[in-house]
Amino acid sequence: MLADLAAAVLVLALSAYAVLGGADFGAGFWDLTAGGAKRGARLRGQIKVSMGPVWEANHVWLIVVLVVMWTCFPKAFGPLMETVYVPLFLAAVGIILRGTAFALRGEAATISEARALGAMFALSSVLTPFFFGCAIGAVASGQVPAGGDPGDPIGAWTNATSLMIGCLAVATSAYLAAVFLAADSERAEMSDLVAAFRARALGAALVTGALAIGGLAVVNSDAPALYDGLTSGAGFAMVLASAVVGVITIGLVWTGRFELARYTSALAVGTVIVGWVLGQRPDFLPGALSFEDAAAGDSTLIATLIALVLALAIIVPSLFWLFRLTLAGRLGDKFKPIGADPKGER
């Protein structure tokens, strides 16, 4: 019971990171594909305005995931880290590179420097969610053993399922980002950007949907246990819910109701993650370790859960305040195109 509660917290935090952190990564994807310095300047400017005030808070969800995992499920955390250290290390490095490049590129002296830094920001924005996705894939496809020798450091996360989930993470991030950016552009009353992000949101939604459906076929042949979890019982209900909400989101984006689409797109992504975990329950590391066996003692779980509840009583209203201020345009930079003229930004 306590382990289930802690697992629920972990899954919610992971979903929050996938949605909020994911949208920040996805913004980098659109930066990468925005086109030449002139054509992409306005897009890149809006991306910076949207991300600036919220990225730190969004990033902290990752810390919450890590902390809850090693405190409440230490016996899963150790084996996980010892097997999938390669993609996790690469993702961590990606987080640093991304930050550095994003900060510096407005300062580039020449157009080629600006392009190089922009490319570094955008590439690491794509690679980081990819490697996180691969690590999740290694867990989901039962590649992480427990209580003995670690799994294959390369093979565990380069099977078809893991690579597919890596790609799905990139696509999902791009999809979320496009919807969020379309909504932000609409608030900022920049119709050219609304149209640009609307087209991207629709395209990304189709690609993500196709990947998810095609991915199920991959999972069926590559990781049958995961397939069973996703296509039966509670896991299936969640996958179905995600599909329905995903289609609704496409409709909302199509008809230009971006503000509502913001929430439905987040729901579509969150339900998939919840569905995955429900599908593999009661196992944390499929075939190796259950949530119950991975869990810390009751006293640790109780203390951590109480601390979480007390802290959320402060954090949730503050986060709400931050998002409200940001969305109302009361925080953040003034919009400036990035890239047309390397010095023009300042």
Next chain:
Amino acid sequence: MSHLLHGLSLAGALGGSGSEYLLEARQMQALSLAVHIPLVCFGIAFPAMVVFTEWLGMRTGDPVYRRLAKRWSKVMLILFAIGVVTGTILSFELGLLWPHFMERWGEVFGFAFAIEGLAFFAEAIFITIYIYGWDRLSPRAHFRTGMAVAVAGVLGSTSVIAVNGWMNNPQGFDLGANGEVTDVRPFEALFNPNLWHEEVHMYMAAFIVAGALVAGVYAYAWLKGRRDRHHRAGLIIPLAVLALAAPAQLVIGDWAARTVAEEQPTKLAAMEGLDHTTEGADLTLGGVYYDGSVHGGVSIPDGLSLLADHDPNATIEGLDAVTADDRPPVGWVRNAFQIMVGIGTALAALGLWFLWSRWRRGGLPGTRWFYRAVVAAGPLAVVALIAGWIVTEVGRQPWIVYELMRTKDAVTGAEGIPVGYATLVVVYLGLYSVALFMLRRLARQPIEVEERQGAGDVEVLP
């Protein structure tokens, strides 16, 4: 340099069976900590300085203070952003480098990290609102947001220090017949006896480091002839912080050393390079430890017994109280300890010089040497900070959990450690270059910018 290499090889000799890359793993962790800890100082102490300056502005209505606080808050955000990414690396490294440590003990000390994570969350939210909220929130709401940043910063770092205190003084659990952890008592682990002196010592160190570094920037400007009211306030506020914290640190340091003498006598023996258990042990000030003994320095008869026990005849446990397997690399620990104490004493003297000058002359010292010393104080304070953590962390070796788990039994078996280590060195160099670049650019902007520009207009990391 030779004793440095000696220390390195000794540390390696203590490694052994766990992983062939134990030493690289330890260096990688040490590097990441050394990169992150100076930023933590700014997370703990700088918000308090910024909010204090803002409060001065509100109280006096003098725009100089408000402009200064606004400028500093931009620095705060840049350093916070870099601290976010370096702290993330640390979180990963705990698991990537020491999976067996986390697996076995995570449920005991993890609760402290949970509090840290949540405090950090609050800090990230409030710091954003604070920075972007200049001119956009009411002065009162803005000031309160700043207070929240300061409180969250202290709460978060206290929790992390609780974990370190626990590693040095593990408790709050029982061990079963097969050494398995049972009956965890998270609060007992959190409030371990090492928490208090480590926390207060680090808290003071944070004010010294932040005070000295910030003061150093304005002392440099002072030497260059920029002595308007803005630069004067920018110099005096951090100098006052340094002048109050550095002398206090000497007293707190004594308390910390006495606790170590009680709880971890082997660490104390390493700090002093005391080979044999001695009644009425002498204290050697200065000198360098290599080839198994202290060379040079001034000996004070019975000094160590007096310091550790406040009794000249007290018996002090030497390194020979434990087998060679259980001793830390003495060279590192003793030399780092001497460096920390030496610099700490010098900083206290610098602080007293400033206070004396305020009291006797009613102003800043006239001689240029004072300002040169303040410029040097910043980097020196960082060196003392790192040296202090070397004393705690290398002094705890060969244990990761004191007397319960050896570091070599905690380390990962992963093959890729040297590659990861090399990657991080390059990445950290890049990161610090970026930070310096951004801070220099910020410093070159005229202060009048703060009148017309929202603070959010500074570049921030994504």
